Amino acid sequence: MLRKFLRWARRLIFALGLLGLLGLFLPRLVTGFFAASRLFTVDSVPSERAAIVFGAGLRRDGSPTTVLRDRVETAAELYFKGKVEKLLLSGDNRFVEYNEPEAMRQLALSLGIPDRDIVLDYAGRRTYDTCYRAKAIFGLDRAILVTQGFHLPRALFLCSSLGIRAVGVEADNFYYFKRSRLIWNARELLATFGAVMDVHFYRPLPVLGDPEPIFAGK
Helix, strand or coil, X not given: CHHHHHHHHHHHHHHHHHHHHHXXXXXXXXXXHHHHCCEECCCCCCCCCEEEEECCCECXXXXXXXXXXXXXXXXXXXXXXXXXXXXXXXXXXXXXXECHHHHHHHHHHHCCCCHHHEEEECXXXXXXXXXXXXXXXXXXXXXXXXXXXXXXXXXXXXXXXXXXXXXXXXXXXXXXXXXXXXXXXXXXXXXXXHHHHHHHHHCCCCCCCCCCCCCCXX
């Protein structure tokens, strides 16, 4: 009797483990298929009025990480090739000493982007928040998303689910070590599962405020 119970328990645990893995991998697979036809290069992407650039952390000295630098530099390429008119730089600024959007702005300025064509979102604490605020606060209903390839499927899924018709350009100018890529993709399994839950179940409200349309009156 005990052996039968243990055998049944092992099978149950195995089955639950498989279901858990499926629950993690399925959203990643679905968003990957969703994104496949929406990915472009800087040269091939259709022109839009704005690009959304997602934050990716700062170094201890307050400068952009390599990942974030890649994103801003790619967005600058889009701008100078006439693909976009404005850059929406979105990041975290919950603390005085941590200001992602301003660090992104300083980098964009150093690359030659005019300040008048840079818009800062100080409450882009996560991808969901950035996409939500791009529509609700900055009035965007179409945009080019600029981030790394591992992140684009989730970003495209979120923006599209929240009312923005989006395409993506991969910001993969720098060679990243395999270990880093593995870690990022593993994190995306959990993050993508969370994104699906946010869109279809939780629908959290990010920090909001008065509307600040980027293209007001146009």
